[in-house]
Amino acid sequence: MLQRKVIVAIADGIGDRPHPLIGNKTPLEYAHTPNLDDLAAKGITGMMNLISPGIPVGTDMGHLILFGYQPEQYPGRGPIEALGVGMDVKPGDVVLRCNFATVNEEGIVLDRRAQRIREKTDEIAAAIQEIKLADDVEVHFKQATEHRAVLILRGNGLSDKVSDSDPKAPNDGKPYLSIKPLDDSSEAAYTAFLLNLFLEKAHAMLSDHPVNLQRIAEGKLPANFILTRGAGQMVDLRPITEQLGMTGSCIAGESTVLGVASLAGFQTFSDPAMTGNIDTDIALKASLAIQEIQEKDMVYVHVKAPDLMGHDNQPIEKAKSIELFDQMVGMIAQQLPDDVYLALAADHSTPCEVGEHTGDPVPVLIYGPSIRKDRIMQYNELDCAHGGLGHLSGSDFVRTLHGFMGLVKKQGN
Amino acid sequence: MLQRKVIVAIADGIGDRPHPLIGNKTPLEYAHTPNLDDLAAKGITGMMNLISPGIPVGTDMGHLILFGYQPEQYPGRGPIEALGVGMDVKPGDVVLRCNFATVNEEGIVLDRRAQRIREKTDEIAAAIQEIKLADDVEVHFKQATEHRAVLILRGNGLSDKVSDSDPKAPNDGKPYLSIKPLDDSSEAAYTAFLLNLFLEKAHAMLSDHPVNLQRIAEGKLPANFILTRGAGQMVDLRPITEQLGMTGSCIAGESTVLGVASLAGFQTFSDPAMTGNIDTDIALKASLAIQEIQEKDMVYVHVKAPDLMGHDNQPIEKAKSIELFDQMVGMIAQQLPDDVYLALAADHSTPCEVGEHTGDPVPVLIYGPSIRKDRIMQYNELDCAHGGLGHLSGSDFVRTLHGFMGLVKKQGN
Numbered sequence: 001m002l003q004r005k006v007i008v009a010i011a012d013g014i015g016d017r018p019h020p021l022i023g024n025k026t027p028l029e030y031a032h033t034p035n036l037d038d039l040a041a042k043g044i045t046g047m048m049n050l051i052s053p054g055i056p057v058g059t060d061m062g063h064l065i066l067f068g069y070q071p072e073q074y075p076g077r078g079p080i081e082a083l084g085v086g087m088d089v090k091p092g093d094v095v096l097r098c099n100f101a102t103v104n105e106e107g108i109v110l111d112r113r114a115q116r117i118r119e120k121t122d123e124i125a126a127a128i129q130e131i132k133l134a135d136d137v138e139v140h141f142k143q144a145t146e147h148r149a150v151l152i153l154r155g156n157g158l159s160d161k162v163s164d165s166d167p168k169a170p171n172d173g174k175p176y177l178s179i180k181p182l183d184d185s186s187e188a189a190y191t192a193f194l195l196n197l198f199l200e201k202a203h204a205m206l207s208d209h210p211v212n213l214q215r216i217a218e219g220k221l222p223a224n225f226i227l228t229r230g231a232g233q234m235v236d237l238r239p240i241t242e243q244l245g246m247t248g249s250c251i252a253g254e255s256t257v258l259g260v261a262s263l264a265g266f267q268t269f270s271d272p273a274m275t276g277n278i279d280t281d282i283a284l285k286a287s288l289a290i291q292e293i294q295e296k297d298m299v300y301v302h303v304k305a306p307d308l309m310g311h312d313n314q315p316i317e318k319a320k321s322i323e324l325f326d327q328m329v330g331m332i333a334q335q336l337p338d339d340v341y342l343a344l345a346a347d348h349s350t351p352c353e354v355g356e357h358t359g360d361p362v363p364v365l366i367y368g369p370s371i372r373k374d375r376i377m378q379y380n381e382l383d384c385a386h387g388g389l390g391h392l393s394g395s396d397f398v399r400t401l402h403g404f405m406g407l408v409k410k411q412g413n
Numbered sequence: 414m415l416q417r418k419v420i421v422a423i424a425d426g427i428g429d430r431p432h433p434l435i436g437n438k439t440p441l442e443y444a445h446t447p448n449l450d451d452l453a454a455k456g457i458t459g460m461m462n463l464i465s466p467g468i469p470v471g472t473d474m475g476h477l478i479l480f481g482y483q484p485e486q487y488p489g490r491g492p493i494e495a496l497g498v499g500m501d502v503k504p505g506d507v508v509l510r511c512n513f514a515t516v517n518e519e520g521i522v523l524d525r526r527a528q529r530i531r532e533k534t535d536e537i538a539a540a541i542q543e544i545k546l547a548d549d550v551e552v553h554f555k556q557a558t559e560h561r562a563v564l565i566l567r568g569n570g571l572s573d574k575v576s577d578s579d580p581k582a583p584n585d586g587k588p589y590l591s592i593k594p595l596d597d598s599s600e601a602a603y604t605a606f607l608l609n610l611f612l613e614k615a616h617a618m619l620s621d622h623p624v625n626l627q628r629i630a631e632g633k634l635p636a637n638f639i640l641t642r643g644a645g646q647m648v649d650l651r652p653i654t655e656q657l658g659m660t661g662s663c664i665a666g667e668s669t670v671l672g673v674a675s676l677a678g679f680q681t682f683s684d685p686a687m688t689g690n691i692d693t694d695i696a697l698k699a700s701l702a703i704q705e706i707q708e709k710d711m712v713y714v715h716v717k718a719p720d721l722m723g724h725d726n727q728p729i730e731k732a733k734s735i736e737l738f739d740q741m742v743g744m745i746a747q748q749l750p751d752d753v754y755l756a757l758a759a760d761h762s763t764p765c766e767v768g769e770h771t772g773d774p775v776p777v778l779i780y781g782p783s784i785r786k787d788r789i790m791q792y793n794e795l796d797c798a799h800g801g802l803g804h805l806s807g808s809d810f811v812r813t814l815h816g817f818m819g820l821v822k823k824q825g826n
Contacts, residue, residue, distance in 0.1 A: 399466055410470065
């Protein structure tokens with residue numbers, strides 16, 4: 001079987017709708033994208049619904065599908081966040097998203113984010129990591145971006161069927177919540193007990209922690225409490241690379257994408273210059289993609305900015321971020337080896353006028369050796385709707401790529 | 414309900430990719446196909462993924478779907494092979510693919526194919542058919558092409574969860590394998606016992622068989638052993654014709670296609686002049702199709718050659734075989750009764766550059782009374798990708814045909 005390779009360039013949230021600020025064009029239509037259009041002219045295009053028409057997906061779910069999993073294999077946000085910050089997550093682990101927060105002596109939450117604390121959260125996290133809850137339960141804790149962190153409980157007899165301690169409401173004088181089991185199992189009761197113990201111990205320890213004493217001296221709110229939410233128990237997801245017998249890399253600035261990639265068995269590449277924003281170093285990303293495809297079978301390279309501009313309802317800025325994506329794709333296309341396909345995809349639409357992810361389909365494109373060209377000359381939401389790939393699901397699109405790589409098992413004989 | 418009829422012309426493996434030897438066209442684009450293009454201009458076209466995008470299917474699976482079954486109803490290769498050589502296969506039968514082989518006194522396999530024996534295998538098979546294993550177990554055995562044969566065990570308490578006796582490796586001094594149960598059931602243990610007994614009895618009988626004595630006298634290896642593999646238990650598949658209350662015929666040269674057709678309840682027509690290759694008698698096929706559609710509701714007519722040329726990476730020869738298909742379709746179209754649709758389909762793509770079945774979709778077409786024409790003027794992989802049927806699965810395409818025949822039950826009221 002002929003085995004070829006694939007580079008997938010992902011423009012996060014690129015899909016949009018016509019916007020009055022840019023002449024009722026979509027940002028992708030409005031942007032100057034000679035490289036994307038050149039690939040459209042030479043390749044085959046279509047429209048992709050990540051799950052099904054009309055269903056919006058999160059960045060984590062979208063990438064889970066783009067990396068080759070089925071939507072129903074979604075392991076929950078916690079495990080993906082943990083993987084994204086480089087924690088080792090094992091099947092059975094209960095993973096919770098956390099905030100460093102400030103509470104007063106009555107347990108009233110003064111600030112859910114401890115004034116969006118950024119400094120020395122690593123020192124606080126290292127101290128929390130030392131908390132003992134039970135002989136056979138491991139505690140793993142790591143700071144994430146700004147005031148965020150991740151808690152993992154590892155041991156037998158745990159469950160993710162537990163409530164949040166985070167009251168989530170704005171800081172309006174509500175107390176933090178005691179964690180309760182959400183079903184009748186002994187596992188849920190035990191896990192809730194452990195987590196309430198964790199909250200207490202963390203609070204006691206943090207109240208005297210040098211970083212907090214210094215914050216108080218500086219007139220800042222101390223990060224003296226850990227609010228938990230979104231418990232998820234890690235399922236046993238076999239890496240996609242292992243399932244298909246291939247190797248892969250992922251180049252991205254965003255931790256969610258890197259988390260999914262590492263779950264899927266892809267080697268992750270990041271760099272402070274890949275900011276996950278419009279100032280990201282596209283030349284570095286492009287050269288890494290070309291470098292990695294020499295050794296690997298499949299490389300994903302991700303640009304976050306279009307999504308951010310969509311959330312902010314900035315169609316002109318979104319168009320600019322798409323032009324950045326266009327330049328990165330151009331650099332990759334110029335150096336693309338003969339046996340490598342270059343695919344364009346997105347994890348979801350983020351229409352400016354909505355400011356949120358929507359279920360609008362996204363344009364996709366495949367260019368490469370012996371590709372069946374279609375009649376489409378431009379890469380955008382309107383032209384690609386008539387493309388030769390038709391309308392297909394995220395899983396169908398990814399399987400099509402795996403098929404070109406010779407990795408899909410024949411059914412029947 | 415208006416009840417019309419359908420002829421489906423199947424070009425095995427016709428789907429391909431642009432190939433440099435023929436000006437970066439696909440063989441179907443490159444071929445001179447006035448009849449196919451005429452139907453494209455007058456009919457409606459689309460692209461079909463037999464199961465789903467990217468999934469390659471075998472000829473048996475592809476035809477199972479084209480005849481109206483769901484992919485998950487695949488009964489395994491053994492039963493289809495048995496049906497293809499004209500054996501009667503009943504639900505519960507355990508069917509094994511076999512080779513006539515040569516072993517020495519220590520059970521070492523000297524030749525897995527007994528020098529690709531072709532002569533007098535029917536005489537050997539007739540002798541094997543007489544072997545008794547148990548009072549309530551029937552043995553059916555029949556020679557297939559060259560060194561191949563099919564064994565059926567029929568009786569209560571049998572299982573297909575048994576290992577192969579065929580070591581499969583090239584003839585490198587390995588012994589044949591004792592057959593073992595593959596699960597803990599008493600059925601598997603019993604079936605393994607029966608099959609090991611079969612191997613012994615067959616070996617004892619074949620060692621003295623006149624055909625083998627003659628072979629030894631001629632300095633040839635005797636076919637003194639039956640290697641078995643791929644046990645499959647026949648499921649209870651109700652014929653499609655019976656499910657839909659219709660009648661049908663299938664005209665083909667290839668045993669796999671004829672096997673599936675007979676499973677589906679279609680009367681099969683073959684002839685030594687229908688060779689399953691490029692010298693097949695297309696005029697005979699066309700006239701049989703027209704003759705059969707007088708009496709039957711649905712007729713399949715099959716041309717194998719494009720698949721063979723794809724496997725051999727012969728794009729020019731593949732184009733020639735497609736021209737043959739075009740001529741056959743032209744003959745059928747000329748004599749097509751007014752109430753009959755003519756559909757074009759394929760079981761899978763066999764791109765020359767790959768030399769294997771791939772998951773690339775295949776072009777499909779429907780022409781006939783009151784058809785909704787689309788804008789497509791040529792029947793090939795690139796034009797039909799923009800066709801009015803869109804992209805659809807094999808089951809959706811076949812159901813569309815059954816729908817035109819008035820055979821699909823209304824849901825709701």
